[in-house]
Amino acid sequence: MSFNPFETVKEEVDLSVDPADEVKTTTCYMCACRCGVKVYLKDGQIRYLEGNPDHPINKGVLCAKGSAGIMNHNSPARLQKPLLRVGERGEGKFKEIEWDEALDLASQWLGDIRGRDPSRLAFFTGRDQSQSFTGWWASQYGTRNFAAHGGFCSVNMAAAGLYTLGGAFWEFGEPDWELTKYFMMFGVAEDHDSNPIKTGIGKIKTREDAKFVSVNPSRSGYSAVADEWIGIRPGTDGLFVFSLIHELLRAEKIDFASLARYTNAPWLVIENPGGADDGLFLRDEAGHPQIYDVREGLVKNALDAEMTPAMAGRYALPDGRNAVPSFELLAKRYLDKQYAPEAVADKTGIPAATIKRIAAELAEVAFEQEVVIDTPWTDIWGRRHEKMIGRPVSFHAMRGISAHSNGFHTCRAIHILQALLGSVDVPGGWRNKAPYPKAIPPGPKPAGQTTSANTPLSGVPLGMPTGPEDLLVDEKGEPLRIDKAFSWEHPLSAHGLMHMVIRNAWAGDPQKIDVLFMYMANMSWNSSMNTKGTMHYLTDKDEAGNYKIPRIIYSDAYDSEMVSFADLVLPDTTYFERYDCISLLDRPISSCHGPADAIRHPVVKPDRDVRPFQDVLLDLGARLKLPGFVDDKGAAKYPGGYSDYMVNHERAPGLGPLAGWRGEDGKEEGRGKPNPEQIKRYIENGAFWSKPFPPDQQYFKAVNKGYLEYAHHMGWVANIEPIIHQLYSEPMQKFRLAAQGHGKRQPPERHRQRIEEFFDPLPIWYQPFEEDFLQGEDYPLHALTQRPMHMYHSWGSQNAWLRQITSWNRLFMHRDTAKALGIEDEDWVWIESRNGKVKGQVKLITGVNPQTVWTWNAIGKQKGAWRLAKDAPESTKGFLLNHLIDELLPAREGGKRYSNSDPVTGQAAWFDLRVRIKKCAPEEIEETAPQFSALGVPPNMPDVPKIARFGKKLTGTPKGAPVAAKEWIAHEGEVMSALRRESQKRILRQAQDEANAGKKNSHGEKNK
């Protein structure tokens, strides 16, 4: 071709290339949101990931993590083959072994202890999304020492919601995004429901009549687009909420009718100070709670259809006791002047006028802007309602509220405020996601009071206690579980305390273990408190030279920090290479519109000697001959692996992991015989199943007859009966009574006061423990962490794309706070707590509570991990605040050191941290501290590319003619209606102007 430099060469652009050989649909695993993704495959490799427009969770959108999944899949940190440790723990020296050897070894270790004492196994599974399966494995193995990561994540929120409303913010419920008019979001670290929250906020922001208020010490992420940001002081949200309740009560702006019908507000509470029944609900012989009927002038069954319950007053009972409606107790508490806006303004950092205004806005939207849907529905008592009337106020809260030692009570307070406004599961309010609401609290109870050799547990290890009788404690009242869950130290620890397992196993407190078996939990690094201490616990030896934690088995897909501390490593696949199920038995992907579940299936074949962890667990179960894992003849019951289990396992007759396409003909939903074609049906449908509720079952689910009948058919509720919201919590009072000396099971002396104090049946607020203990000491600032949205809940920031966005973290600090300390922007500082100090660089901002500093979490990495270069900023500049957080609280009187957790649920109190900041000396800058020796790299890991040219060989092939480009308008409905309103207004205005002009003219004419 001759080239004329004066002539422009015209480019032929292929406008209609075929980008894929094949497009498959599966489910994302880059976070806990679990969206549908379309996987574009080219030459057997993943070319592109796109949100599945048909999927109920993400409806076509995909977040940064989801798109970057391709780089997780291609990561050079992917483990290649089973590994056996050959060096010391923590060095990362391994040799490769075959799977048979690995599984033989694991089953030998596990079989040995199962034959002696199964509780010598601690099995903890991190960010596992198959807990109904892993929990069942633990149960069949016979160890009570099982949990996943909920205890260090969000158990306060989950438990508070489940003990109050039978559902909870985030995972078990969501705002009615389409109809809500006032949305309040509480706390940092709020991005658990990644895409639905973003889409929802986008909708609210697009509607003129809706307001979004963010209550958050940090104005990052969502708070930046909030219509109002309230920069609250960490740990004081409870006071703020009490003050809102105070204002609403004072103004009588609460939904009395809804409280009377749908909550236990009118239930009579026995007043019998010193008695064993004090503070319990008055019940009839059948156990029914009672109300006082004002019209009839008598005490009657609170669950009757027709009643006129008293909400206040004191009623003498025939036997001489008195009883009061629980609402009176609630009202008395929050009417108290200690919760007046003026009284809490200083502590919360929120001006009294702002608290009053927010209360007024809540009241206005709830009571003057009702949302009415013309859909008749029938309640559980058989009464027909012509309309669905809603109070369009909704809340969302997550770990920012949860991860304080006062989190359980604060979480309950927010759920209660939602109920006081009458906006639970109503149009425009906060709505339950299927299969919630459940009984309050849901069954079953934690199993494992006794364990014995070669014997399964009587039930599942995790559950919801309703009184001291459900605790797992010995005859002296001491903990039985390795994490001390369900003990007097943390009675309602429904998700266990994963953050305490390694420390307790090392200390042999309350027991020693033989094998620590973990999955997908980076416990030697960013998932532990006191990281340096945890490394010590993992590597410490006894006098005989044996590790104090004798054996560690770990499964992970990547060379994370924790790998180096394992004795035996079982390499997992990426999420594109295996079967998975996102089950209604577990952590479902349902929405408030209806139930949904989903699968993953292998869209590409592994190119290394790795196996899906679930397959490995089935294999181990069969080798150990665990009941349920083998048939009568001892042969593996699910020889086809996890997909075999997903289809054929039945937890109860007809109820299995997947709800869709059950029954022999595939036509049953929820209940039905296993269908061999089930996986095929899922794949045909885009790897998910969903079923919208009919319009008359969309709301009021707790008392909606049609809904409850359906929920019962689906196996979500044991009985078709109303689910009455428990504002006043009787289980809490039962623990308190035990502390007061009642009942067979009472706390050991040293726990009595704590139980009595913190098991208040109505929410209380107290100073977070760390701050309380440190009074008078010089740690004046709160220190918080959050994950950036592009890494939230995501595993492995070795991701080649995401680390280009964030590869190290800085400490964000208010300008004024820094100024007072003589600190300037970009200065390096020491961040010191009572547990140690770390070094980092500051970034000064104004969008933060001045008494708070914060940073991005889990950006800092240990040298040598994740196949990152030794000079990667993740380890040279990135820092973890985990080093500063002690897993134990300072000693109380008597020397007892409790875990650094909520006293009710055992939730890790990450956000209680208090620090002081000191400017580094000039010679100390440019590198973070503490530094650790570099971890070794397993043998035969792939090379790390110096240049990555992803996509170069995956370009499309020209095919077909171009089509016309189309407009794409996000939130089209809302945008169009806003535009329509605008043009209507313009037309009206024009008409008005013309009319006015006409008037003028006529006047003018007259004047003429």
Next chain:
Amino acid sequence: MTSLPKNKPKKKLGLVIDLDICVGCHACAVNCKEWNAGGHSAPLTDIDPYGAKPKGVWFNRIHTFEAVHEETGRSRTVHFPKSCLHCDDAPCVTVCPTGASYKREEDGIVLVNADTCIGCKLCSWACPYGAREYDEDEGVMKKCTLCVDRIYNENLPESSRAPACVTTCPAGARHFGDLGDPSSTVSKIVAKRGGVDLMPEQGTRPVNKYLPPRLKNIDKQKDQSAPRMLTHQDDSSDGAGLLARWVDKLLS
């Protein structure tokens, strides 16, 4: 040195980015990178992806910063996505010595022809927005193509025929359409919301528009001097009067 189209494009395809909604999640940036890595300008090379200074080609980058009013101290956190604005008077085109950088007459999209780009970087100096991305490995300048290989692509379902950044945006902060047509929805949105040009003083006449943050009705009505308050029905210190009132409240 390269001419803009003789006939000014009537059709001006572009993006409308809503700064009132953008939460700064980087979804648009990453999905863009993923699509375009195997698209018209493939690859979007990453240098030292696991090393000390990972540096790759991105067509779309999100900047988060605080805008502070120095006098009042009031401030706002802004998430600001930035990509090529496909300017009417694109200086990156006129500066190009080889004709590699060009504006399409049919839809106004500004593209780079990799075959004739000599990697001289004049265009990146000329672009006032810093929206050009040099691929060191290939020695070629790259940039946002407005997903020219998606929007007309008959091999894709209709729901995918828009730029990747738009279809993937979870918050719905991005719209795509013909900004040359005043009756298009994007043009109407821009008119209604007072959409703005980025750095108009540069005279580049960008096609992409940004929608500024807005004040909600509920706050517009707010009278700051007298904050809204609820009327207390009882001001006794313990609220005893209220409880007494509620004893006889009839609810059914």
